[in-house]
Each structure stands twice: as structure tokens, then as C-alpha cells.
Amino acid sequence: MEVTARAPGKIILAGEHAVVHGYTAVASSIDLYTVFSIRLRSDDDTVKLKLNDIGLDFSWSVRRIKEVLSHLGSPFSSTPTSCSLETIKSLATLVDEQSFPETKIGLASGVYAFLWLYTSILGFKPATVTVSSELPVGAGLGSSAAYCVSLSAALLALSDSVKLDVSQKGWSMFNESEAELVNKWAFEGEKIIHGKPSGVDNSVSTFGNVIKFKSGVMTRVNSNMPLRMLITNTKVGRDTKALVANVSARKSRHPDAMCSVLNAIEAISDEWSTIIQSHAVDDLYLSANEEKLRELMEMNQGLLLSIGVSHASIENVLQTSMKYKLASKLTGAGGGGCVLTLLPTHISGEVIDKLVEELGSFGFQSFTAGIGGKGVQISFDHSS
Numbered sequence: 266m267e268v269t270a271r272a273p274g275k276i277i278l279a280g281e282h283a284v285v286h287g288y289t290a291v292a293s294s295i296d297l298y299t300v301f302s303i304r305l306r307s308d309d310d311t312v313k314l315k316l317n318d319i320g321l322d323f324s325w326s327v328r329r330i331k332e333v334l335s336h337l338g339s340p341f342s343s344t345p346t347s348c349s350l351e352t353i354k355s356l357a358t359l360v361d362e363q364s365f366p367e368t369k370i371g372l373a374s375g376v377y378a379f380l381w382l383y384t385s386i387l388g389f390k391p392a393t394v395t396v397s398s399e400l401p402v403g404a405g406l407g408s409s410a411a412y413c414v415s416l417s418a419a420l421l422a423l424s425d426s427v428k429l430d431v432s433q434k435g436w437s438m439f440n441e442s443e444a445e446l447v448n449k450w451a452f453e454g455e456k457i458i459h460g461k462p463s464g465v466d467n468s469v470s471t472f473g474n475v476i477k478f479k480s481g482v483m484t485r486v487n488s489n490m491p492l493r494m495l496i497t498n499t500k501v502g503r504d505t506k507a508l509v510a511n512v513s514a515r516k517s518r519h520p521d522a523m524c525s526v527l528n529a530i531e532a533i534s535d536e537w538s539t540i541i542q543s544h545a546v547d548d549l550y551l552s553a554n555e556e557k558l559r560e561l562m563e564m565n566q567g568l569l570l571s572i573g574v575s576h577a578s579i580e581n582v583l584q585t586s587m588k589y590k591l592a593s594k595l596t597g598a599g600g601g602g603c604v605l606t607l608l609p610t611h612i613s614g615e616v617i618d619k620l621v622e623e624l625g626s627f628g629f630q631s632f633t634a635g636i637g638g639k640g641v642q643i644s645f646d647h648s649s
């Protein structure tokens with residue numbers, strides 16, 4: 266039997282970075298998924314990992330994994346547990362032995378997260394594991410969270426911690442307490458990749474839809490507004506862990522100024538959630554709300570620039586969309602990656618096409634995605 270789990274990426278509508286420091290963010294899932302498939306093996310004693318998006322394959326014998334992790338006693342745990350620094354060093358040994366290419370070393374933390382979640386949830390069972398994603402990796406659309414959520418979901422589905430009806434056909438959902446467990450394990454994986462994640466990305470990937478998130482607490486937001494965003498990938502590589510660490514360093518250098526900026530960002534997130542929950546009584550009301558969101562995005566972007574997470578490529582997208590009287594802001598950690606441009610309901614397809622073409626002339630790639638769909642899902646295939 267093969268178990269497959271898929272988890273969506275996300276956009277942060279308001280409040281990235283501020284949320285790491287206990288201020289509110291508003292985020293939504295998007296209909297682009299990361300998919301993990303796991304097939305337990307009985308023919309040999311290896312754990313094989315195929316990372317299709319980054320073109321890397323790994324194979325460890327269960328004996329070797331046991332040997333390297335032996336100082337932990339048994340890593341199995343029915344409750345989500347953090348990976349210690351000492352264990353990360355041991356996991357790095359397992360990865361180094363497979364001669365990880367120097368040019369892709371930034372991606373190694375995802376493999377550590379894999380090994381930690383795998384051995385913690387499933388123990389030392391041989392299997393073939395494959396991951397592929399519709400999300401750009403490391404571009405602000407929550408690829409790390411979708412990776413950790415879909416992996417945790419597939420592993421838990423094979424473990425004794427969760428009792429699912431394996432005879433179900435097609436995609437099915439976890440119940441609330443199972444989804445909570447998936448989310449907690451995924452957060453442990455995110456910690457290995459991000460250093461200090463707020464938990465917003467794994468929560469929105471697990472539960473889907475639109476959420477508000479503050480100090481580790483998620484609130485569901487009932488969005489009543491048709492939201493359309495153009496997502497532009499600047500293709501400038503960046504690393505969430507480094508950007509989050511830079512913001513924290515700036516906060517410790519300028520605590521009062523940073524506190525004011527983060528408070529302002531929180532006010533923007535709160536207003537975002539109020540606006541999208543309100544029911545538009547007519548077109549006039551809808552355009553007035555869209556205009557408010559446009560201004561909130563402009564302000565949020567200005568504040569993100571002030572905390573040091575914008576980038577020349579992001580500013581380029583802002584200037585270009587401004588020519589079409591459209592507002593944009595970075596989404597996720599910034600420093601490159603993806604930028605959101607709000608597409609109001611009245612805008613014509615022709616204008617969008619022209620904007621996309623102009624953005625394309627800089628080497629950027631723009632696309633739209635469905636906003637606010639389901640969270641993590643699981644499916645079982647008995648044919649293999």
C-alpha cells in the first residue's frame with residue numbers, strides 16, 4: 266500500500282515577520298500543493314528518499330540510521346518532540362555520507378527535517394519516499410511548511426497514532442485532533458528548516474482557508490470577499506531562516522522603533538481580517554473595500570521595507586504594478602521570492618496581460634492561484 270499526502274502552500278496577506286514576534290498575521294492557503302508518497306518495503310532494509318524538485322536522491326540502510334541515532338535511545342515518540350542541536354549534528358552525518366552537492370547545501374535542512382520526522386514518527390522501517398511540489402522551493406509561498414505538513418501527514422497515516430479508514434477512495438481529510446497532531450509535528454520540522462518559525466505557515470497549510478495567527482494561536486477567518494492576487498516570482502533566491510534572524514537582530518538594536526513598526530503591521534492585519542469578513546452589500550461597497558486593501562498592502566510593504574526584508578527585485582515589481590495603479594507587497598519572508606499584486610474585480614484581462622508581459626521582460630514569472638482552499642489531505646493506493 267502506498268500512502269500519499271498533499272498539503273497546500275500559502276500567501277501571507279499581512280503580518281509576515283511581525284508574527285514571529287507575537288503580532289498578528291493573516292494568511293491564506295493557495296491551490297498549489299506539495300505531495301509526499303510513502304511505500305513501506307519488505308524487500309530490503311533501506312530508506313530511500315527522492316526529492317524530485319531539486320533532483321536529489323538518498324538511500325540509507327536502516328542499520329546505519331540506527332547506528333548514528335543510537336545515542337538517542339529510541340527516537341519514537343507519540344507526542345511531537347523537538348530535535349536537539351546534537352541530533353541535528355548526527356543527522357548531518359547521515360546526509361554528508363551521501364555526498365550532498367556543495368551548490369545545494371542550503372537545501373540540506375529539509376533532509377534533516379525529513380530524517381527527524383521519519384524516525385520519530387515511524388521508527389526504523391524501510392520505505393521508498395517521494396516528494397514533488399507545484400510550489401517554487403524557497404520563494405515565500407510556504408514550500409517548507411507544505412513539505413513538513415505533507416510529510417508528517419503521510420507518516421502519521423502509517424503510524425499507530427492515527428486511525429484512518431484506509432479503504433476510502435480519493436482524497437480524505439483528517440479529523441480535528443488528527444490534523445492538530447499533523448500540525449504539531451510539522452512545526453517541529455519547520456523549526457529545523459527555519460530556526461524560529463511562528464507556526465503560521467504550517468497552520469494554514471494544515472487547516473487551509475484563511476486564518477489569523479498570533480502568539481501560536483490560530484483563529485479561522487470567514488472570508489466573504491472575492492480575493493484575486495497576481496503572484497510574481499522574482500526568482501531571486503532567499504532563505505527564510507536568515508531573513509528572520511536579520512529582523513530579530515534589527516529588533517534588538519532598535520527595540521522601540523521596531524516595536525512601533527510591528528504594532529503598525531498588527532493594525533494592518535487586524536483591518537485586513539475585518540474587511541474580508543464583511544459582506545459587500547453592492548459593487549460600490551466592494552470597490553471601497555478593495556481600495557482599503559490596496560492601501561493596506563502599500564502600507565504593509567512600506568513597513569516591510571523599513572525592517573529590511575525588501576529587495577531590488579521586489580521594488581521592481583512594485584514600480585511596475587504601480588504604473589497600472591495596482592498595489593503590491595512581498596509575501597512570506599521577502600528578500601526576493603514572491604510578490605502579491607491585488608487584482609480588483611473591475612480590472613480588465615487586457616491590463617493583467619500587459620502587466621504580466623512587462624513583469625516577464627525582467628525575467629519574473631507571474632501567475633494566479635486559487636485562494637483559500639482545503640488544508641492537508643490523504644489518500645491510500647492499494648494497487649502497489
Ligand SMILES: Nc1ncnc2c1ncn2[C@@H]1O[C@H](COP(=O)(O)OP(=O)(O)OP(=O)(O)O)[C@@H](O)[C@H]1O
Pocket residue numbers: 299316317318319371372373374375376396397398401402403404405406407408409410412458459466503504505506596597598599
Ligand atoms: N519540494 C521540496 N523538496 C525538497 N526540499 C524542500 C521542498 N520544499 C521545501 N523544501 C525545504 O524547504 C526549504 C525552503 O524553505 P524556506 O522557508 O526558506 O522557503 P519557503 O518556505 O518557500 O518560503 P517562506 O518560508 O517565506 O514561505 C528548502 O531549502 C528545503 O530545505
Ligand SMILES: C[C@@](O)(CCO)CC(=O)[O-]
Pocket residue numbers: 277280281282283284285405407459461462463464465466505509596597598
Ligand atoms: C517570515 C515569516 O513570518 C513568514 C514566512 O512565510 C516567518 C514565520 O512566520 O515563521
Ligand SMILES: [Mg+2]
Pocket residue numbers: 407408409410459466505
Ligand atoms: Mg518556509
